[in-house]
Amino acid sequence: MPLWLGLHKKRSSQGRHLAHNISSPTAIILLGCKQGGQPFLPTPSDYWLSLLYKRLIGPKVLAIHVAGLQRKPRPGRVIRDKLRIYAHCTSYHNHNYVRGSITLYIINLHRSRKKIKLAGTLRDKIVHQYLLQPYGKDGLHSKSVQLNGQPLAMVDDGTLPELKPRPLRAGRTLVIPPLTMSFYVVKNVNALACRYR
Numbered sequence: 001m002p003l004w005l006g007l008h009k010k011r012s013s014q015g016r017h018l019a020h021n022i023s024s025p026t027a028i029i030l031l032g033c034k035q036g037g038q039p040f041l042p043t044p045s046d047y048w049l050s051l052l053y054k055r056l057i058g059p060k061v062l063a064i065h066v067a068g069l070q071r072k073p074r075p076g077r078v079i080r081d082k083l084r085i086y087a088h089c090t091s092y093h094n095h096n097y098v099r100g101s102i103t104l105y106i107i108n109l110h111r112s113r114k115k116i117k118l119a120g121t122l123r124d125k126i127v128h129q130y131l132l133q134p135y136g137k138d139g140l141h142s143k144s145v146q147l148n149g150q151p152l153a154m155v156d157d158g159t160l161p162e163l164k165p166r167p168l169r170a171g172r173t174l175v176i177p178p179l180t181m182s183f184y185v186v187k188n189v190n191a192l193a194c195r196y197r
Contacts, residue, residue: 045132048145048152049181052130052163056103056183058089060193064104067119082109083176085116089194090185100190105183108176116174122186127172128165130183140179 064087083106090101102122108114118127134142135151145152148166155161165185168174176182 044143044145044152045134048147049132051160052132052147052183053105054091055094055163056091056130056185057105058091058103058194060089062087062089062102062191062193083107083114084109089191092197097185098188100192100195101185101187102189102191102194103183103185105181106174106176107181108178111178113178114176116176118174118186121189124170125186125189126170127168127174128185128187129168129174130163130165130185131177132181133177 085106087104090097090103135144135146136142
């Protein structure tokens with residue numbers, strides 16, 4: 001099943017190194033190689049995904065519990081998890097969020113939308129959504145990316161666009177469209193693990 005975001009299988013080993021390097025606050029990542037005599041340029045989806053990851057995801061990984069996803073496989077069948085949810089402390093370098101905020105990133109590999117309700121102390125907090133989707137009629141083959149419904153493009157050769165979140169009211173169900181990647185910053189949680197380096 002194709003997913004609009006991510007590395008091609010032939011380049012999948014690069015992802016391991018990219019994930020390691022992207023977590024460094026000083027990393028500058030340049031990708032390039034020759035394929036069939038043509039220079040390789042990262043896809044726009046990889047670029048915008050990496051930029052958001054770098055800006056939002058901090059180094060501390062948090063344990064999460066997801067109720068309702070556990071299923072028993074039928075005999076002879078392997079279940080592959082098509083809804084992947086990760087939690088980290090929000091980056092210390094992001095001045096838009098106070099220490100103690102957490103960021104969820106969610107990959108929906110299903111062909112249908114999924115709904116997630118935050119529980120406990122997360123339920124009463126405002127959430128900032130950063131939803132990446134293909135832009136245009138080409139769907140998963142699109143060369144353009146949208147963030148929260150707005151197409152992303154450089155302002156000029158050296159200026160990034162403002163990556164504006166969509167604020168979601170406290171208690172709102174998170175709706176994850178099919179075959180997408182999204183980040184959700186849960187503001188002002190005051191998570192102890194995320195208050196200090």
